[in-house]
Amino acid sequence: MRKYLLLLLPFMLLSCEIATKAEAKVQDPEISFEENLWPEIRKKRIKELLPDALKEAGVDAWMIVCRENNNDPLADHIGGENAGGTAAFLFYRENEEMKSVVFSPEGEAMALAELGIHDRVEPVERGKSALEEAVAFLKENNLNTLAVNSSDNNSLADGLSYTQRSSLEEFTKGTAINLVSADEVVYHWLSLKLPEEVEIMRKAATLTAAWQEEAYNMVVPGETTDADVARFLKQKMKEHGVKDAWHPDQNPNVNSGVDRGHSHATNKVIQQGDVIQTDFGIKVHDRWVTDIQRFAYVLKEGETTAPEDIQHYWESAKRGNRVAKEAMKPGVKGVDVDGAQREVMEEAGSSYVMWSTGHPVGYVAHDVGPNLGGSQSTHVRPDSNKTLKEGMTFAFDGFHSWELPTGGMKTISVEEMVVITKDGAEYLTAPQEELVLIE
Known part of the structure; x- marks a missing residue:
């Protein structure tokens, strides 16, 4: 009997570790959207x-x-x-x-x-x-x-x-x-949202970010697929009675491989050394939507932190996001916000990224308002030359793109949401400061 207990001991310890990890997972904020405002x-x-x-x-x-x-x-x-x-x-x-x-x-x-x-x-x-x-x-x-x-x-x-x-x-x-x-x-x-609307979007943004971090807790390298993470988030939406911020087939877009743009999550198995991107948004009161991305790195054997190159890519993208936020204030053109973020990309050695730095978000994921893009384009969209105003809400990225050793490009796009105030831009929920590390 002692022999069998000794054999079972590692599995019992593993079960305790898994249970402890589950208990420590990100908890749902106590937010509901029952009252129709x-x-x-x-x-x-x-x-x-x-x-x-x-x-x-x-x-x-x-x-x-x-x-x-x-x-x-x-x-x-x-x-x-x-x-x-x-x-x-x-x-x-x-x-x-x-x-x-x-x-x-x-x-x-x-x-x-x-x-x-x-x-x-x-x-x-x-x-x-x-x-x-x-x-x-x-x-x-x-x-x-x-x-x-x-x-x-x-x-x-x-x-x-x-x-x-x-x-x-x-x-x-x-x-x-x-x-x-x-x-x-x-x-x-x-393009303008009332303070009451902004408060609703704050609550929705808090849930959107929290659920993504919770989803990363369930990843088992070598077993979990991108589609599994997407299904986890779909279940959270179902439990809380909220809807998709954009087409259900492409929300959430979970991608641990090469860039796929706006797309659906596939059955790719998440591996050690992968950078995972989750682009996710919810619709609350059947009216207001969110658009937030969260990133994770899957540690390799013996790693306790992300390797130097991945950390550089992350810090570069995060800095681009923060510089863009600092540029966002009433009277500033959308194209100039894009230009500020592109300067960071160039200094950090990022490859070219085709997407605009940001876009309005509110009633739809790509809402009406100034486009935050066009600084590197021969043809600037009319909305990129329009100015930001107090009460506008945006989703915007900081980018860093690089070529993977296996071929193809990978982009970290630190996407957060803000509202424009009289003094500048204010996050709708706490931004991601560090890569989520998956053991």
């Missing part, structure tokens, strides 16, 4: 942010056309998510205040009015056109520069269908009303 936030956004957006865009009014089954992308931002027949939502400024009137089919008008979002809801009789009545209102009130959701550049500002556009052109023919793209209205409105 969107209805009140939506009203506040219309009242407080939309007047300046119309003013910045230089338009008299903005129209969103909503309808059942093929609705405008911004319908639920203005209360049009339950539209049946075609409804015209009009927003305009009166004495610097936001005013709104909706021309709605009479079957939905009462329910829409009860939401208390709009100043007026005008029922439209069956057989009559909501668009025609909206145009009559515009003419009567001399609202001649009308922004509509037709855009070459922004899908969120391109919800007007061809037939709806044709009808509007017909109804405005021979009038003083001029149809212009709502690009600038949507840009100035959606």
Whole structure:
């Protein structure tokens, strides 16, 4: 019996070690997203942010056309998510205040009015056109520069269908009303987030980062695959009732091998010496999203720290992220934030990276606002030349890229989230300071 106990002892000790490690894992922050705060936030956004957006865009009014089954992308931002027949939502400024009137089919008008979002809801009789009545209102009130959701550049500002556009052109023919793209209205409105929204995103960012670190605790080199780590994170999302920040097939993107760009996690087995990248985001309240990356290094036999070259790559990428953050403040152009980060890459000997330093994040992972890129491009995107403002939220990277001994490139992209304040940029959750080391 003693012989068998001696044989079992190493396995018993291993079991204790595994149990201890499991107990020491990162714990879920006590954060829930049960209360739906969107209805009140939506009203506040219309009242407080939309007047300046119309003013910045230089338009008299903005129209969103909503309808059942093929609705405008911004319908639920203005209360049009339950539209049946075609409804015209009009927003305009009166004495610097936001005013709104909706021309709605009479079957939905009462329910829409009860939401208390709009100043007026005008029922439209069956057989009559909501668009025609909206145009009559515009003419009567001399609202001649009308922004509509037709855009070459922004899908969120391109919800007007061809037939709806044709009808509007017909109804405005021979009038003083001029149809212009709502690009600038949507840009100035959606790019800013209210303090209440930022607080929701802080909580979501905290969970996003904590779950990624927890996922690295379950990695067993030589056994665990990238897809296993992704499944762990999917299970966390299911348990907490949150959704994917972008397409479910590519969230999370866990990659312990060569760069694969925006992609899905594969069945590659994680090995000693691998650098693991996890790019992950969640959607809370079915509204606000996160986009954060966390990195780990799998120690080889005898290692207690990452080797010198890997540590250099990590510190280089982290420094690029911190320099970019320092450059982010109201009035700074997105292209200049990218330029600051690229200088660090060049000094540290990084290979070229095609991706922008950062992008707005909020209602979608790649949201509306200034692009943090273009400093090394012959063609700078228009949004890269736009300036940062207080209340904008971003996900942004510090990069270091190198060639793997086995071929192919590997990039550490230290991605964090911030909100722009009057003094600069503020992290939404604690940034990653050290590589996660996996024994």
